[in-house]
């Protein structure tokens with residue numbers, strides 16, 4: 212094979228930029244960027260020629276050079292983060308952005324961040340203020356805690372709490388609560404990172420109050436309870452509740468920390484879900500510090516919210532780690548607005564998308580399924596389309612055993628496989644993410660907003676073609 216001839220066949224940059232297709236992308240984009248990409252693609256082509264033994268493959272690559280360049284430029288210059296339609300029925304879908312926030316709150320963020328704000332400014336006094344001040348009072352009112360602050364996520368909250376309260380000392384944790392949340396958040400590892408020493412007590416299934424008491428040493432700085440958000444230990448089990456533990460802790464002047472994972476402020480059992488401990492209850496039962504996620508059941512922005520005793524929270528606010536973990540103005544604005552909704556439970560259920568999706572009336576979900584069916588009525592020859600019963604999940608490691616009755620549209624295409632159909636939905640302009648079950652495409656209507664029905668039906672129709 213004469214590779215030199217191939218190398219000579221690669222057009223030079225000044226020739227390439229005269230091609231109409233390249234001229235077109237130079238018109239739309241930065242010229243230097245396009246030239247940089249032309250160099251990268253031609254260098255890559257040279258390497259390919261050096262390493263390849265197939266004349267056909269080399270010729271194809273050379274013929275495709277311009278198309279490759281155009282694709283590379285587009286890939287870099289187009290925005291990659293996209294709105295997607297969540298047809299999985301999983302409300303807190305970790306890969307799809309966990310909690311979604313309302314338009315009202317998004318508008319509020321826009322209003323605050325597109326101009327200057329009083330993020331850290333006390334307007335009344337005309338002096339420096341605190342970024343937590345915008346929601347601290349309201350959170351204290353709702354939860355009964357004395358003080359509140361927030362950091363970037365709950366993993367950071369746990370780390371900050373332990374580092375502030377127990378660095379270099381011991382923290383007692385039950386073996387039944389050594390949780391792995393995912394994304395490499397494991398309680399024992401976080402404790403190491405915080406500089407505190409984990410003292411494991413009890414067994415996987417049973418931990419008694421005496422286990423806690425017997426483990427106390429001079430070095431003990433706190434008890435930590437971790438809510439087993441994403442799994443349940445059932446059967447022959449025993450664990451110590453916050454109430455009992457706080458009685459013991461008072462006797463020894465030790466604080467109790469609780470990581471409750473999901474920040475539930477409303478008793479969800481009223482809405483037919485399994486009971487999940489609320490922040491208020493943890494405080495009422497005597498926890499000194501409680502932390503939880505902002506974007507799980509709370510339904511707000513990604514954040515780790517810490518509530519509890521004023522003296523302890525004040526120390527955390529002064530910890531240098533806080534500077535590395537502090538929330539920005541986007542988060543502070545969204546948190547304030549979300550907590551505002553909780554002043555009235557009815558308004559929280561209605562206006563916080565996570566809660567309204569969880570409590571959505573099945574009749575309304577069915578109506579929405581019917582409206583999609585009507586829009587798809589012209590597709591009868593293309594597929595078997597039906598409304599079926601299905602079960603939605605909460606997701607995000609919250610309420611792991613809970614399944615909520617829902618309605619879905621099931622689609623079995625006639626002339627393409629279900630896999631190809633799913634692939635086309637996923638790669639549409641607005642990607643639609645769904646499940647496949649029993650060789651049918653399942654679109655759970657619970658997580659689909661009314662204003663997404665039109666675009667969803669268009670995307671489905673296009674996927675048959």
Ligand SMILES: *Cc1c(COP(=O)(O)O)cnc(C)c1O
Pocket residue numbers: 364365366367390392396437438439440441470471472473503504505506514515608
């Ligand atoms: C989800 C969870 C975390 C981690 O929270 P992020 O906000 O995802 O960082 C920590 N602890 C528990 C118990 C959780 O459920």
